[in-house]
Amino acid sequence: MEVSSEYAVQMHGIVKRFNTFTALDGVDLDVRKQTVHAILGENGAGKTTLMNILYGLYQADEGTIHMGGKEVAITSPTEAIEHGIGMVHQHFMLVENFTVTENIILGDEVCGAAGVLDMRKAREEVMALSNEYGFDVDPDARIQDITVGMQQRVEILKALYRGAEILILDEPTAVLTPQEIDKLIEIMHDLIAKGKTIIIITHKLREIMQSADECSIIRRGVYMGTVDVKTSSETELASKMVGRNVNLTVEKTPAHPGDVVLSIRGLTVKDDRGIEQVRGLDLDVRSGEIVGIAGIDGNGQQELVDAITNLAKAESGSIKMKGKELTNTTPRNTFVSGVATIPSDRHRWGLVLPFVVSENTVLERHVDDEFGKGINLDYDKLRSYTTDLIKQFDIRPVGCEDERMSGLSGGNQQKAIIARMVSSEPELLIAFQPTRGLDVGAIEFVHKTLIAERDRGAAILLISFELDEVMDVSDTIAVIYHGQITGTFAQGTVDENKLGLLMAGGEAK
Amino acid sequence: MSKLEKFLRSRFAAALFAVLVGFVISAVVLAVAGYDPIASFAALFNGSFGKPKYISNVIIKATPILLTGVSVAFAFKTGLFNIGAEGQYILGTTLATMVGVTLNLPMPFQLPLVLLAGIVGGAALGAFVGWLKAKFGIHEVITSIMCNWIAFYFCNFIVNTKTFHKPDSSSALPVNPSSYTTILGTWKKSEAGKEFLKGIPWLREILLKTDINAGFAVAILVAVIIGFVLTRTKLGYELRAVGFNRDAARFSGIPVERNIVLSMLIAGAISGLAGALTITGIAPHTISLLAAMESYGFNGMSVAFIAGCSPIGCIPASIMFSALIYGGMSVQQSLGAPSDIINIMIGTIVFCTALPGITPVLADLVHKKREERDDARTTKNGTPLPEKEA
Numbered sequence: 084m085e086v087s088s089e090y091a092v093q094m095h096g097i098v099k100r101f102n103t104f105t106a107l108d109g110v111d112l113d114v115r116k117q118t119v120h121a122i123l124g125e126n127g128a129g130k131t132t133l134m135n136i137l138y139g140l141y142q143a144d145e146g147t148i149h150m151g152g153k154e155v156a157i158t159s160p161t162e163a164i165e166h167g168i169g170m171v172h173q174h175f176m177l178v179e180n181f182t183v184t185e186n187i188i189l190g191d192e193v194c195g196a197a198g199v200l201d202m203r204k205a206r207e208e209v210m211a212l213s214n215e216y217g218f219d220v221d222p223d224a225r226i227q228d229i230t231v232g233m234q235q236r237v238e239i240l241k242a243l244y245r246g247a248e249i250l251i252l253d254e255p256t257a258v259l260t261p262q263e264i265d266k267l268i269e270i271m272h273d274l275i276a277k278g279k280t281i282i283i284i285t286h287k288l289r290e291i292m293q294s295a296d297e298c299s300i301i302r303r304g305v306y307m308g309t310v311d312v313k314t315s316s317e318t319e320l321a322s323k324m325v326g327r328n329v330n331l332t333v334e335k336t337p338a339h340p341g342d343v344v345l346s347i348r349g350l351t352v353k354d355d356r357g358i359e360q361v362r363g364l365d366l367d368v369r370s371g372e373i374v375g376i377a378g379i380d381g382n383g384q385q386e387l388v389d390a391i392t393n394l395a396k397a398e399s400g401s402i403k404m405k406g407k408e409l410t411n412t413t414p415r416n417t418f419v420s421g422v423a424t425i426p427s428d429r430h431r432w433g434l435v436l437p438f439v440v441s442e443n444t445v446l447e448r449h450v451d452d453e454f455g456k457g458i459n460l461d462y463d464k465l466r467s468y469t470t471d472l473i474k475q476f477d478i479r480p481v482g483c484e485d486e487r488m489s490g491l492s493g494g495n496q497q498k499a500i501i502a503r504m505v506s507s508e509p510e511l512l513i514a515f516q517p518t519r520g521l522d523v524g525a526i527e528f529v530h531k532t533l534i535a536e537r538d539r540g541a542a543i544l545l546i547s548f549e550l551d552e553v554m555d556v557s558d559t560i561a562v563i564y565h566g567q568i569t570g571t572f573a574q575g576t577v578d579e580n581k582l583g584l585l586m587a588g589g590e591a592k
Numbered sequence: 593m594s595k596l597e598k599f600l601r602s603r604f605a606a607a608l609f610a611v612l613v614g615f616v617i618s619a620v621v622l623a624v625a626g627y628d629p630i631a632s633f634a635a636l637f638n639g640s641f642g643k644p645k646y647i648s649n650v651i652i653k654a655t656p657i658l659l660t661g662v663s664v665a666f667a668f669k670t671g672l673f674n675i676g677a678e679g680q681y682i683l684g685t686t687l688a689t690m691v692g693v694t695l696n697l698p699m700p701f702q703l704p705l706v707l708l709a710g711i712v713g714g715a716a717l718g719a720f721v722g723w724l725k726a727k728f729g730i731h732e733v734i735t736s737i738m739c740n741w742i743a744f745y746f747c748n749f750i751v752n753t754k755t756f757h758k759p760d761s762s763s764a765l766p767v768n769p770s771s772y773t774t775i776l777g778t779w780k781k782s783e784a785g786k787e788f789l790k791g792i793p794w795l796r797e798i799l800l801k802t803d804i805n806a807g808f809a810v811a812i813l814v815a816v817i818i819g820f821v822l823t824r825t826k827l828g829y830e831l832r833a834v835g836f837n838r839d840a841a842r843f844s845g846i847p848v849e850r851n852i853v854l855s856m857l858i859a860g861a862i863s864g865l866a867g868a869l870t871i872t873g874i875a876p877h878t879i880s881l882l883a884a885m886e887s888y889g890f891n892g893m894s895v896a897f898i899a900g901c902s903p904i905g906c907i908p909a910s911i912m913f914s915a916l917i918y919g920g921m922s923v924q925q926s927l928g929a930p931s932d933i934i935n936i937m938i939g940t941i942v943f944c945t946a947l948p949g950i951t952p953v954l955a956d957l958v959h960k961k962r963e964e965r966d967d968a969r970t971t972k973n974g975t976p977l978p979e980k981e982a
Contacts, residue, residue, distance in 0.1 A: 102959065394842060415845035424843075432843040435836045442829065446844035449829055458825045 084113050088152035091116045091249050091280040092137065092168075097146035099132055106132045109146070110306040112299055114249075116151075119271055119281045121295035121312070123288075123324050125522035127492050129304040130284045134251050137282075138170045139163040169242025170251040175234050177226045184209045184222040187241050212243055216273055231380070232263035236270070243279075250274065252283045256290055257520075260379050261550055261583045268294045286324070286522050288317040288331070289551070300324055325524045335534045338558040341370035342405075344542035345391070345422075345511050350400035352386040352566075360386040362566035363400065368511065373533060373543040375557025376568075377550055379586050383566035384546050385427070388515050392424050393417050404511065418447050421510035425500055425517045427546075429493075433500045436489040440478070441469035443488050444503050476502040477528075494525035501532055512536050513544045518552060530556050550582060564588050597962075600955035603900040610898065610944030611912070618937040627929040636934075639922025640915035644794040648802040650914045652874065655807040656681065658910035659866035660892025662815045665901040667859040669822055671835025674856065676721055676736025677863040678889025679743035680714035682882070684867025686747045687713035689879045692767025692871060693756055702770040707868045714864015715857045717743060722856025726849035732856065740889070744882055751881050763880040773805040773872045805873030812907060814862060819903040831855050863889060891917075894942045913938070 086093055092114045099107040107129045114120040124130045135141045137148065139157040148155055150166055157163050163170075177186050184206045193205040209222045218236045226234060235255060242250055256264045271281055271294055285291060291298050291312060298315070300307040300323045307323055321329040345368040352361035361383040368374045378384055389395035391402055393414045402409045404420045417424075426432035434443055445454055445465055454468070455461035469484045478498045480486075488496060497517070504512065514533060518526040533556060537543050547553050553560055560577060562570045562585040570577075570585050599605050619629035640650050660677040667674035674680075691709035695702060717739050724730045750756055756764040769777070779785040780799045789796035798804050822828040833841040834851045842848045866888065871877055895913050899905030920934030 102956075392843065413845070413847075414842060415847070418845045426843060431837075431839050433840060435833050435840050437836045438833065446833065446840070446846075449826055455826065458827060460824060460826045460829050462824070 084111065086149045086152055086154075089116060090114060090152070091150065092282070093147075093149040094133070094137065095147050095149075097133060097136060097143045099129075099136060099141060099143050106304050107136075107143075107301075108304045110301060110304070112306075113309065114280060114282055115297070116280055117275050117278060118296040119275060119283060119294050121291045121298040122282065122284050122301065123286060123291060123298050123320060124301035125286065125303075125324060125524065126494055126520065127303075128301045128324075128522075130301055131253060133301065134170065134253065134282065134284055137163070138168060138251060164245050164247070167246055167248035168251065169239075169245060169247025169249070171235065171238040171242060171253065171255065173254040173257060175238055177234060177237060179227045180225060182223050182225055183220055183229070183237050183240075186226060186237055187244050189241075191245055209240065209244070212240055216243070216270065216277065218270070230263075232259050232266065235259070235267070239270070247279070249280045249282065252281065254285055255283060256285065256287060260586065261579060262587060264290065288320050288523070291320065292317060302326055321523050325522075329523055329527060331523075333530050333534070333555040335556075336538070338372045338537065340372040340558070341540065343367045344370050344405055345544065346401075346403045346406075347391075348401050348403075350387070350390060350402060351398040352383070352390045352395055353398055354386055354395075359398070360566050361390065364563075364567055366561065366568055368542040368544050370510070370540050370542045371537060372558045373537050373545055373556055374559045374561060375545040375547065375553035376561050376563050377553040377582050377586055378546075378548070378563035380548050382563050382586075384515070384548075384563060386566075387563070388424065388427070388513060388546065391417065391422065391513065418507075422513065423447075423504035423507050423509035423511070424513040425497075425504055425515060427516035427519065429496055429500055434488050434496060437487060439485050439487055440473075440491065440499060441465045441484040443499060444469045444472055444506075446503060448507065472499075472502040472506060476505075476532075478502065494521050497521060497525065498528065501529065505532060505536060508539075509536075509541055511542045511544065513546070515546045516548060517545070518547070518549070526552075550579060550586070554579065554582070562586055597955045597958045600958060603902070603905075607898055607900060607905070607909070607945060610941050613944045614937045614941035617940045618933055621936055622929060622933055625929070625933075627927055632923050632927055632929055632933070635923045635926045636916070636919040638919075639926070640919030643797070645797045645801050646918070648798045648804050650911060650918050651808050652803055652805070653918050654910040654914035655805075655811050655873070656866040656870050656888045657891045657895050657913060658808070658811040658906055659814060659869070660863050660889050661895030661899065661906040661910055662811075662818050662892075662903045663859045663862035663866070664889075664893045664896035665899060665903050665906055666818050666822065666862065667855060668896060668901045669835060670831040670851070670855040671838070672722075672725075672852065672855055672859070673733050674718070674736065674859045674863075675733050675893070676717065676739050676860070676889070677892045678885055678887070679736065679740035680717045680860040680863035681867040681870075681888045681892075682740075682743040682747050682886075683713035683717050684710035684864030685871050685879050686743070686750050686867075687864070688771075688868035688871040689764050689767055690750060690756065692771040692877075693765045696768045697770060699770040702768065703773065703872065706767060706771040706872055707865060710864045710866075710868020710871070711861045712864065714867065715861035718860015718863070719853055719857035721860075722853040725856070726852040740885065744885065747879055748881050751879055758878070763876060764878045766877040767871055771872050772877065773807055773810075773869065775799065775804050775806060803874045805869075807869035807873040810869060811866070814865065815903045815907055818858075818862070822903065827854075863892070866892075894938065897942060897945045900945070 090113050092112065094112040097107050097110045110133055112133065122130045122133065132141065136143050137157065139159045139162050142158060148157060155166055157166060178189065187209050188205045193201045193208065195201040206222050213220050218240060220233055220236050220240065239250065255267060259267060274281060283295065295312050297309055298312050298320060299309045302324060317331060321331060347364060347366040350361050350364045351359060354360045364387065376384065386395055390397045393412055393416065397410050404422060407420060409417055409420060430436060442465065448454065449460060454464050466484045472478065473481060473483065476498050478495050483491060517529050521529065533543055533545065545553065545557055558574050560572045560574060561568045562582060564586060565588065622629040622632050639646060641647055660681055663677045664674050688706050688710035692706040695705060721732050721735045721739055724735045725732045751764045758765045776799060780789065789799060822832065830846050831851055833846055834848050838848055891913060895906055895909045899909040916934050916938055920931045923929050923933065924931040
């Protein structure tokens with residue numbers, strides 16, 4: 084495409100190699116001024132790498148960058164900021180116990196005579212900026228006390244404060260509630276109206292449809308083209324991204340629930356700070372059904388799972404697995420009782436990253452005689468067992484038995500965990516945020532597996548912060564708010580608005 | 593990947609590189625101080641391996657630091673920093689002495705009991721540190737440093753007790769000879785032995801002039817067993833899982849607290865065994881009043897890190913370390929160069945092993961050079977490399 088001043092940013096023929104691996108292979112990106120431009124691609128496709136090049140964190144091996152028709156060289160984030168580029172990372176870079184104002188001016192402080200910090204003036208400037216874009220943030224609140232959605236606005240303000248004309252948002256909706264996402268989209272349109280340009284990195288199709296004007300697609304480091312969002316569809320975007328036709332709707336037959344497998348009564352759990360997070364929760368999960376728990380992060384989901392898996396102590400109440408008491412025993416006992424859990428944070432709870440793949444696949448079952456008699460651990464057995472799982476669950480790369488787990492992509496790491504959990508044929512499968520950070524193809528796989536497990540007769544407890552996921556996959560939807568189940572619905576009898584309201588603590592009408 | 597590149601990415605290369613840098617820096621220091629580096633290194637080598645007697649002494653001195661090295665390496669592989677090998681070693685020597693002095697049984701009973709006493713001493717101290725960590729979350733570095741001093745003063749206390757103090761000396765009583773691991777200890781001093789050894793001068797030198805004992809063989813055996821336990825057993829698997837990711841281990845039902853205690857207990861037992869083997873193997877076969885830490889534990893840490901925390905790697909590392917210390921004395925004797933130069937060398941080597949990133953960087957360089965060469969070749973032939981397909 085021709086270089087022109089109509090474009091805020093034009094990146095042409097960008098090539099980036101890491102050793103022998105080509106992360107980006109001649110990618111083009113043309114972002115018109117005053118538009119929202121989405122970059123779509125699977126995990127590891129090179130979206131973030133491309134943006135890191137624009138932000139000066141990496142240097143491209145080949146290719147040019149033009150801004151407003153002029154060629155620029157960006158070799159550091161400082162230079163990117165000078166060129167009016169601001170980036171909001173997926174993981175916020177905020178000082179938790181600083182106030183909003185302090186965080187915004189950090190590194191670019193307003194100083195009076197003799198370098199004395201002028202907090203009053205700084206506060207005014209932050210207020211003015213916040214009001215201009217309708218951000219509605221309290222300049223004196225501490226970061227630790229405000230919601231994730233607010234924190235994100237602080238990050239955006241930080242970029243605007245540094246004079247950003249072009250905002251890069253990396254996976255901005257990953258942590259937001261549906262209502263917060265709406266507000267963010269509103270803010271984005273406001274920013275465009277006031278002359279800014281926004282680049283958003285995402286793999287969520289719906290948000291692209293709602294917010295973006297144009298969408299550039301990258302598949303495995305290769306530029307697949309740019310489409311006009313208005314004339315495109317979610318299905319078209321998905322198949323362009325993955326390179327094959329993807330089924331976006333979850334297909335399943337009606338559930339045939341059996342006996343109650345998991346029964347929770349009056350469960351109360353405190354978090355590690357001693358604050359009650361689960362407050363007298365009741366829940367039943369039957370075999371052959373998927374119970375999905377919808378809720379905003381921090382309403383007791385983590386503590387609920389911790390109590391079932393016996394990682395946390397229950398203050399009161401009972402957790403029964405087919406009538407057998409699980410409460411306050413050991414994680415081992417939970418597993419032996421037929422519960423397998425896909426954890427929300429796979430790096431923290433799910434995997435031993437420095438272990439090779441075949442060591443990771445037996446993390447509960449290594450004690451079984453199947454993997455060596457007595458003190459011996461039979462590594463040959465481990466390997467052949469893992470080879471089967473790799474084949475069965477399509478874990479890539481093929482032949483990764485002896486590769487370190489840390490070398491696998493996020494989607495394949497998740498597949499390895501699911502393979503490990505499902506292969507024990509659990510009676511209850513807990514899936515806590517099972518698709519977090521996964522791309523469309525991998526999400527499809529996870530959902531299919533959950534449904535297959537249900538059809539095998541397992542009870543499935545799905546806990547997710549993605550409302551769509553809960554609504555699409557579950558047979559029964561329960562809403563958790565403030566450590567209690569505030570509503571239970573059969574699938575199809577409730578809409579997003581009603582659930583969203585319940586999730587935010589509103590009354591069901 | 594070329595062979596050179598592969599080699600540079602190996603752990604062995606990192607250790608070798610560290611040793612090389614240590615020698616180069618020592619050479620510079622020696623030259624600046626006015627000594628001939630080449631002559632000094634020659635003296636160093638000669639002083640460690642020049643005579644059978646020297647070799648024997650190097651091996652004797654390598655025994656305790658091989659074991660404390662394995663102790664530190666083992667703990668490290670399970671995510672714990674056993675800075676307490678020193679104290680475990682001291683407690684090992686103390687308990688071994690107490691049992692060896694008190695009991696006087698025939699060798700097949702006496703020796704195992706004395707060794708066991710040392711093992712139990714070290715294991716108890718290690719397990720205590722592990723228990724404090726598992727139960728109360730107190731960092732093992734802090735508690736094991738404190739335990740080092742507890743062991744230190746306990747040793748001095750025992751030396752001064754009526755039961756164990758050897759009159760008119762600063763030592764305890766030596767253990768009974770049935771506890772000795774000295775090789776051919778009685779035979780070599782008998783008439784027949786002396787007569788026989790006259791014909792074989794090198795053997796005579798080793799047997800009569802050094803305390804050659806079975807300790808090193810035991811230490812190698814322990815290193816191999818520990819290596820096996822770590823990489824081939826369920827216990828080792830669990831211990832490493834706890835070491836790499838405590839949360840994931842707990843999540844999968846591995847009893848994390850028990851494994852922390854067990855890991856420190858085993859590490860302590862190995863260091864305690866090192867202490868017991870010193871008592872049974874080396875004259876004067878007893879403990880003495882300590883004025884300062886003897887550094888067997890701390891040198892073990894150096895050995896472990898030079899070996900990249902591989903138990904098997906500790907074997908060559910301990911021999912090298914021992915050779916540097918023992919041969920270093922002859923640098924002073926033959927050239928008058930201060931033996932502190934050896935400490936500088938050791939310091940540099942250990943420092944460089946803490947920089948594991950250096951040799952992979954060299955590997956990257958080699959890789960890049962090769963790529964450039966390949967690029968140059970293709971352009972010369974007029975056929976550019978084909979574009980990579982997705």
